[in-house]
Amino acid sequence: MATVQPPPSKRQRTATALKAREQQAVDAIPENLGSVRIQFHDHATGQTAGPPVSIPVADASVKNLELLLNSLQGNGDSERIPYRFSLLLDERDGKDSSAPADIPTDIYQSVLRSGLRTTEDSINLQYTPQAVFKVKAVSRCSASITGHGEAILATQFSPASSAKMVSGSGDSTARIWDCETGTPMHTLKGHTSWVLAVAWSPDDSTIATGSMDNTVRLWGAQSGKPIGSPMKGHSKWVSNLAWEPYHAQTQGQPRVASASKDATVRIWNATLQRVEMVLSGHKGSISCVRWGGTGFIYTASHDKSIKVWRTEDGTLAHTLNAHAHWVNHLALSTDFVLRTGYHDHTGEVPASPDEKRAKAKQRFQTAATTGGELVERLVSASDDFTMYLWEPSKSTKPTARLLGHQKQVNHVTFSPDGLYIASAGFDNHVKLWNARDGKFISTLRGHVAAVYQCAFSPDSRLLVSASKDTTLKVWDVRSGKLATDLPGHRDEVYAVDWSPDGLRVGSGGKDKAVRVWRH
Numbered sequence: 001m002a003t004v005q006p007p008p009s010k011r012q013r014t015a016t017a018l019k020a021r022e023q024q025a026v027d028a029i030p031e032n033l034g035s036v037r038i039q040f041h042d043h044a045t046g047q048t049a050g051p052p053v054s055i056p057v058a059d060a061s062v063k064n065l066e067l068l069l070n071s072l073q074g075n076g077d078s079e080r081i082p083y084r085f086s087l088l089l090d091e092r093d094g095k096d097s098s099a100p101a102d103i104p105t106d107i108y109q110s111v112l113r114s115g116l117r118t119t120e121d122s123i124n125l126q127y128t129p130q131a132v133f134k135v136k137a138v139s140r141c142s143a144s145i146t147g148h149g150e151a152i153l154a155t156q157f158s159p160a161s162s163a164k165m166v167s168g169s170g171d172s173t174a175r176i177w178d179c180e181t182g183t184p185m186h187t188l189k190g191h192t193s194w195v196l197a198v199a200w201s202p203d204d205s206t207i208a209t210g211s212m213d214n215t216v217r218l219w220g221a222q223s224g225k226p227i228g229s230p231m232k233g234h235s236k237w238v239s240n241l242a243w244e245p246y247h248a249q250t251q252g253q254p255r256v257a258s259a260s261k262d263a264t265v266r267i268w269n270a271t272l273q274r275v276e277m278v279l280s281g282h283k284g285s286i287s288c289v290r291w292g293g294t295g296f297i298y299t300a301s302h303d304k305s306i307k308v309w310r311t312e313d314g315t316l317a318h319t320l321n322a323h324a325h326w327v328n329h330l331a332l333s334t335d336f337v338l339r340t341g342y343h344d345h346t347g348e349v350p351a352s353p354d355e356k357r358a359k360a361k362q363r364f365q366t367a368a369t370t371g372g373e374l375v376e377r378l379v380s381a382s383d384d385f386t387m388y389l390w391e392p393s394k395s396t397k398p399t400a401r402l403l404g405h406q407k408q409v410n411h412v413t414f415s416p417d418g419l420y421i422a423s424a425g426f427d428n429h430v431k432l433w434n435a436r437d438g439k440f441i442s443t444l445r446g447h448v449a450a451v452y453q454c455a456f457s458p459d460s461r462l463l464v465s466a467s468k469d470t471t472l473k474v475w476d477v478r479s480g481k482l483a484t485d486l487p488g489h490r491d492e493v494y495a496v497d498w499s500p501d502g503l504r505v506g507s508g509g510k511d512k513a514v515r516v517w518r519h
Helices: 012-024 062-072 107-112 337-342 355-368
Strands: 035-042 046-056 085-086 101-103 122-129 140-145 152-157 164-169 173-178 184-191 195-200 206-211 216-220 224-233 238-243 257-262 265-270 274-279 286-291 298-303 306-310 316-321 327-332 378-382 387-390 400-402 409-414 420-425 430-432 440-445 451-457 462-469 472-476 481-486 493-498 504-509 512-516
Touching: 035 062, 035 107, 046 062, 062 327, 101 107, 107 206, 140 400, 152 195, 152 493, 152 504, 164 195, 164 512, 184 472, 184 512, 195 238, 206 238, 206 257, 216 257, 238 316, 257 286, 257 327, 265 286, 265 409, 286 337, 306 327, 327 337, 337 355, 378 409, 387 420, 409 451, 420 451, 420 462, 430 462, 440 493, 451 493, 462 493, 462 504, 472 504
Parallel strands: 035 122, 286 327, 327 409
Antiparallel strands: 035 046, 085 101, 085 122, 140 512, 152 164, 164 173, 173 184, 195 206, 206 216, 216 224, 238 257, 257 265, 265 274, 286 298, 298 306, 306 316, 327 378, 378 387, 387 400, 409 420, 420 430, 430 440, 451 462, 462 472, 472 481, 493 504, 504 512
16 A cells, blocks of 8 residues: 655645745746836926836836936936836726835836736836935844833934933833943933833934823933923823924924823923913823824824814814724824934934024925825824824825724834835734825734834834734835844833934833844
8 A cells, every 4th residue: 555645744835835936926027028118207296207218128127217217317326326116097097096006026017917008008107216225134132231120111212323212111210221332321210100101302302201100201311310390280191292393393492292191182391391282172091192294283092083283272173083992003104204303314413403494394395295295194003903094184084994903903103205004913913004095015924922013214124023922023124024033032022113323223121121133
């Protein structure tokens, strides 16, 4: 009797499937397709770049299109800019023609093969510059710094560099860490209960902390000394903080917003340390506050609603109702530039306050301009397992509903270039979405417990996620694959942040140690 072969193991099955997928992927482009006419359009301004160009289909890959566009713009080898391309859709493409279709590899696979266009048509391509600098995936723990007596609940890097990071903890203190040497710089003592929120001002001078003791405190970022006295007013704990964007501040009078369990948001004048406005109208605890760059403050609450307030007088502009459960988190498409103000990857700081404001405003406008108009998009994550994408300046109806998570969605964030949304859920998954139209892109599977937070690298090519399973994982956004796994924490990781200059990732959690990761 012949021996029966045992069924293939799971590892063999996945290897076979992977091989089959790779073989499918290497689909050659047919030789005899001739050429296509391509016209390039700038994504931000809508203007055309040069005349229409005729290119052989076999050579119309993204890399060659990039070379062509750079030569049309007169960029030499040294100043070559990487671009991503998408097909500009029009009325012949039906109802979903507002959102462009991305071209990941070449014109044939994305446009001709799928039947969107033929070689007879003139193809309009929209181009978006990718980040000019490249962030390397963090791969090792450069420092594990103990000092906190309880779990770490919040972490944030300085907007100016990755040398300094602040963390808030359950031991009633916040600490500023020197990430270059891996040592504690200052301990911010004063709160009498857990520090739930930390926020670094965009000009790098002040740190705000919010606590379970119902107060907000300000600290000098260089000295670590308290500024003035605690700002009292909330009747329950402070859950979230947001600084006024640098370009919108009155000079010398920065403001900070604090959201609380008492269902109000208070706007404080940080210099005079007094409350300027109280935004009341929510019926439940406020979980998140975001201060936008176009004159609005956005708040999310456990009463299932999101409210949009005008910053000049604190009046309610809109209420956004769509969620069926608590709203846990909000993110703005301009979060990254609002957080960093006039600090960019070059490290050059303007001399005068007016130049700083002009640079911050110019960076904000570049990030928020799509198709020639200034649009600030908002995404909300909820316990009803869904997310909604909004454009509050245009409509109180959501532009898209993002479905796919099987459990509560805890955290959501936009990529710095405003093209992706990442969401972290209690279903152990991180999901990536197209930020223009809310279409699902991919699920990043790898964590074996709830994912608490995620953060994009400043060049939007990588994503780091922090989980209850004690690991951090770094993902490649383009391919949706795991770039590096970062074990090292001894317990759940609650907070993670990627520094604005891209050099370091900082994380903290239940094991009371801050860990700094770098390449």
